[in-house]
Amino acid sequence: MARRVGRISPFNITALALGMAFLYLPIVILVIYSFNASRLVTVWGGWSLRWYHEFFNDRAMLDAAWMSLRVAAVSATIATLLGTLAAVGLARGERFRGRTLFSGMLYAPLVMPEVISGLSLLLLFVALNAERGFWTVTIAHTTLTMCFVTVVVQSRLASLDRSLEEAAMDLGCDPVQAFIRVTVPLILPAIAAGWMLAFTLSLDDVVIASFTTGPGSATLPIRIYSEVRLGVKPEINAICTMVIALIAVLIVIASLASKLSGAEVKSAAPL
Amino acid sequence: MSTRRIFAQPARYAAIAPYLWMVLFFLVPFAFVLKISLSQTAIAQPPYVPVFDFSEGWTAINAAFAQLSFDNFRLLISDSLYISSYLRSVIVAVTSTLILLLIGYPIAYGMARLPQRWQAIAMMLVIVPFWTSFLIRIYAWINILQHDGLLNKILLALHLVSSPVVWLSTDSAMYLGIVYSYLPFMILPLYATLSKMDASLLEAASDLGSSPLQAFWLVTFPLSLPGVGAGALLCFIPIIGEFVIPDLLAGSGSMMIGQTLWLEFFTNKDWPVAAAAAVALLVLLVPPLLLYDRLQRRTLEGSR
Numbered sequence: 001m002a003r004r005v006g007r008i009s010p011f012n013i014t015a016l017a018l019g020m021a022f023l024y025l026p027i028v029i030l031v032i033y034s035f036n037a038s039r040l041v042t043v044w045g046g047w048s049l050r051w052y053h054e055f056f057n058d059r060a061m062l063d064a065a066w067m068s069l070r071v072a073a074v075s076a077t078i079a080t081l082l083g084t085l086a087a088v089g090l091a092r093g094e095r096f097r098g099r100t101l102f103s104g105m106l107y108a109p110l111v112m113p114e115v116i117s118g119l120s121l122l123l124l125f126v127a128l129n130a131e132r133g134f135w136t137v138t139i140a141h142t143t144l145t146m147c148f149v150t151v152v153v154q155s156r157l158a159s160l161d162r163s164l165e166e167a168a169m170d171l172g173c174d175p176v177q178a179f180i181r182v183t184v185p186l187i188l189p190a191i192a193a194g195w196m197l198a199f200t201l202s203l204d205d206v207v208i209a210s211f212t213t214g215p216g217s218a219t220l221p222i223r224i225y226s227e228v229r230l231g232v233k234p235e236i237n238a239i240c241t242m243v244i245a246l247i248a249v250l251i252v253i254a255s256l257a258s259k260l261s262g263a264e265v266k267s268a269a270p271l
Numbered sequence: 272m273s274t275r276r277i278f279a280q281p282a283r284y285a286a287i288a289p290y291l292w293m294v295l296f297f298l299v300p301f302a303f304v305l306k307i308s309l310s311q312t313a314i315a316q317p318p319y320v321p322v323f324d325f326s327e328g329w330t331a332i333n334a335a336f337a338q339l340s341f342d343n344f345r346l347l348i349s350d351s352l353y354i355s356s357y358l359r360s361v362i363v364a365v366t367s368t369l370i371l372l373l374i375g376y377p378i379a380y381g382m383a384r385l386p387q388r389w390q391a392i393a394m395m396l397v398i399v400p401f402w403t404s405f406l407i408r409i410y411a412w413i414n415i416l417q418h419d420g421l422l423n424k425i426l427l428a429l430h431l432v433s434s435p436v437v438w439l440s441t442d443s444a445m446y447l448g449i450v451y452s453y454l455p456f457m458i459l460p461l462y463a464t465l466s467k468m469d470a471s472l473l474e475a476a477s478d479l480g481s482s483p484l485q486a487f488w489l490v491t492f493p494l495s496l497p498g499v500g501a502g503a504l505l506c507f508i509p510i511i512g513e514f515v516i517p518d519l520l521a522g523s524g525s526m527m528i529g530q531t532l533w534l535e536f537f538t539n540k541d542w543p544v545a546a547a548a549a550v551a552l553l554v555l556l557v558p559p560l561l562l563y564d565r566l567q568r569r570t571l572e573g574s575r
Binding site for chain 1: 380
């Protein structure tokens, strides 16, 4: 490969700087305003934790947050299990009956409009006469997020050197042992990244949750969404900041974990 | 060779559980959407007349087929509300994709020109917003765009406008929200093709006497077309079915198809029409999806 000539024009730098500012400024502004003491969202009244305090006294919001965290944790865990299995099947199973259908079903939800996924799952739940609430939302989120887990884990499996698995089997491991002892440790960063991606996607979803939840079990995004439709409230700034902080902590943990688990793992990032 | 085969067998068994899950919770629900889109609206809970009732056996199924009705689809075609929301979805998706290309290309190009170690950091910076909640990012813009928000304050302070501008509930706010949310989806595939490009091609072009601009237009841009196509489709497809962004940022005037579906379902409680709208939306998505699939396959073959 030819060496790249490192020529960066002022134009390139300007485009990059403006692009990054565009991506990050709104979030930074949101975080700053969450510490605003004033009730008017746009008037700066000095630093304060007032809105955080407000949130922790808001029973309905707390319930919704707790519901969301539970749904995200449970659905991300099931999705990671199923998604990893699916990735193994696709990356190592070579050919099997219905493989095209299988990969199609796993890729379609990535671009499927949420209104369709939500509506179709709700119709299924109604037909099954399932009581809507925690479990229906969890199942819906699992279905959506396991596809993302599959993509992340599968791309890691594809780049993995198969001779390691073969060596383990030459040394007497059966395929399952070889998988658990050799493959799993090597793809662990991707599995962790997949879990986090599933967790954050679940924590973020409004549309599918709106369709599949029942009365009295709104998730945090549903509540935020209905508040936002009525206008900006400083308390929402505080909640959003806490969600951002939670996700930032998870990203840091995941990148540390991938560093600790082996220097040769280049990227645990999705996409 | 043979060890690979041995590995393949248990790996196939691994696929069984996720396979069943996806059939039950992804494929079967579509059958229900299709079925209910063909049934009659009823004022009941659930608000539709069931098409199949298997408890009665074969005769009931036959009778059910006789009952199927295309009324909901006929309504979609005859009512201008639906036609205009389809059109609006397509227009919004095309326009946003073009804006995304115009903004995303220079950024991806700049990233590809950075020194190696900086490229990884820039890539992280583009991916991280994708992780932070999408609803929160839209909300952040509502903060800025509202009547007495930061944007109007800055504009007033700079004397660019004499009175606050209405930003929220306008199409410009909606486009801004869409571009902001989908920018990473545009940048990443563009960056992937641009960073793989051989720099000696550009050197050759300049040796042969072309200006940097000519070299870009005649060499770089044509070679980056697969990335342009992938990025454009990755944005276009989900934007067509977008609901939250137009609902929060655009005015109440004209709706996108996702909003119409939502309205029929939650407000009008007309499940059969909502299901028919979902089927029609899916049909709308098939051509770009096939195109994307073909593009991906060609890129894979090209890299071999």
